[in-house]
Amino acid sequence: MKRIxxxxxxxxxxxxxxxxxxxxxxxxxxxxxxxxxxxEAVLDMHCHPxxxxxxxxxxxxxxxxxxxxxxxxxxxxxxxxVITKACHPGDVVRYDARLEPHHHLVCLExxxxxxxxxxxxxxTRLPDMSVFGFEVRDCRMQLRGVCRRCRRKEKKR
Amino acid sequence: MKRIxxxxxxxxxxxxxxxxxxxxxxxxxxxxxxxxxxxEAVLDMHCHPxxxxxxxxxxxxxxxxxxxxxxxxxxxxxxxxVITKACHPGDVVRYDARLEPHHHLVCLExxxxxxxxxxxxxxTRLPDMSVFGFEVRDCRMQLRGVCRRCRRKEKKR
DNA sequence: GATTAGTTGAGACAAAATCTCAACCGTAAT
DNA sequence: ATTACGGTTGAGATTTTGTCTCAACTAATC
Numbered sequence: 001m002k003r004i005x006x007x008x009x010x011x012x013x014x015x016x017x018x019x020x021x022x023x024x025x026x027x028x029x030x031x032x033x034x035x036x037x038x039x040e041a042v043l044d045m046h047c048h049p050x051x052x053x054x055x056x057x058x059x060x061x062x063x064x065x066x067x068x069x070x071x072x073x074x075x076x077x078x079x080x081x082v083i084t085k086a087c088h089p090g091d092v093v094r095y096d097a098r099l100e101p102h103h104h105l106v107c108l109e110x111x112x113x114x115x116x117x118x119x120x121x122x123x124t125r126l127p128d129m130s131v132f133g134f135e136v137r138d139c140r141m142q143l144r145g146v147c148r149r150c151r152r153k154e155k156k157r
Numbered sequence: 158m159k160r161i162x163x164x165x166x167x168x169x170x171x172x173x174x175x176x177x178x179x180x181x182x183x184x185x186x187x188x189x190x191x192x193x194x195x196x197e198a199v200l201d202m203h204c205h206p207x208x209x210x211x212x213x214x215x216x217x218x219x220x221x222x223x224x225x226x227x228x229x230x231x232x233x234x235x236x237x238x239v240i241t242k243a244c245h246p247g248d249v250v251r252y253d254a255r256l257e258p259h260h261h262l263v264c265l266e267x268x269x270x271x272x273x274x275x276x277x278x279x280x281t282r283l284p285d286m287s288v289f290g291f292e293v294r295d296c297r298m299q300l301r302g303v304c305r306r307c308r309r310k311e312k313k314r
Numbered sequence: 315g316a317t318t319a320g321t322t323g324a325g326a327c328a329a330a331a332t333c334t335c336a337a338c339c340g341t342a343a344t
Numbered sequence: 345a346t347t348a349c350g351g352t353t354g355a356g357a358t359t360t361t362g363t364c365t366c367a368a369c370t371a372a373t374c
Binding site: 185209224225228250 | 329330331332333339340341
């Protein structure tokens with residue numbers, strides 16, 4: 001059963017930040033204010049922010065964190081597996097705070113990206129690229145097309 | 158049955174160029190030498206070239222085609238549906254001359270992208286994002302992991 | 315509190331992509 | 345074949361996106 005994923009709630013956010021701190025300790029990476037603020041910002045911004053959008057977020061602006069640090073923090077978050085990177089044609093790199101297996105509906109008109117779950121296509125159903133000596137660590141599906149709003153606009157024309 | 162896709166052969170290349178010319182005429186887009194050379198270059202370069210690699214290709218260099226024109230031509234090829242754009246995290250935009258439904262095995266170590274066919278996941282099996290008012294036009298799967306060569310290197314360490 | 319190794323900020327730098335505009339060229343009508 | 349027109353091209357400036365450098369700073373550990 002396919003479904004659109006709900007936004008990340010406060011409880012989940014707390015858990016994710018704690019998880020981040022744990023992974024930092026495990027990896028021997030110092031936990032700085034800057035990194036903490038960047039994680040919070042990403043989790044607060046529902047829906048795939050770009051690095052620049054994170055940089056422009058109120059939290060990050062208020063703390064006067066530099067652009068370089070935002071890029072570096074985001075990269076370390078990816079390294080630690082706290083967030084993932086997503087990239088769709090014609091768009092810049094975006095960060096995705098969602099970790100559970102999910103896929104992206106990308107609108108070719110307006111660029112909007114919607115998270116969907118489709119348990120029928122997950123890691124468990126994609127075991128065997130080992131035929132090619134390839135070890136699959138992640139599977140993402142891009143469904144590209146036109147969203148409801150843009151279809152309505154097209155019809156009017 | 159999953160399989161790695163074979164390179165585009167000469168016969169297919171001819172057909173694809175003819176197809177491109179037909180679509181240009183239909184869309185009322187003038188057929189220039191530059192565009193013709195760019196299509197040929199892309200079809201000759203097996204495996205997902207970047208705009209810059211196309212710009213650097215022998216055909217394009219020989220014809221002294223400008224960088225701007227290469228970018229513009231590639232974009233018009235995408236518009237006409239002659240090639241597609243692909244983008245994987247941590248990498249620049251790449252162009253994909255393959256039109257048949259297929260997916261990408263992306264190596265997280267070396268960045269190599271391999272085309273694979275998996276008929277069990279195609280348009281025909283993905284009908285129903287219409288629940289969300291979304292009209293699916295294309296479906297791409299990214300399988301990210303580590304390729305055989307990089308796994309061997311990792312083991313040695 | 316001292317030590318150490320990793321982090322930060324500011325701005326320079328690099329890479330990727332787009333824009334500008336005058337000159338040019340394909341196309342189709344004549 | 346000629347002409348008129350609109351789209352295309354090239355060169356280089358510009359913008360956008362991301363990385364690098366290095367001195368000053370700070371988290372973590374003892």
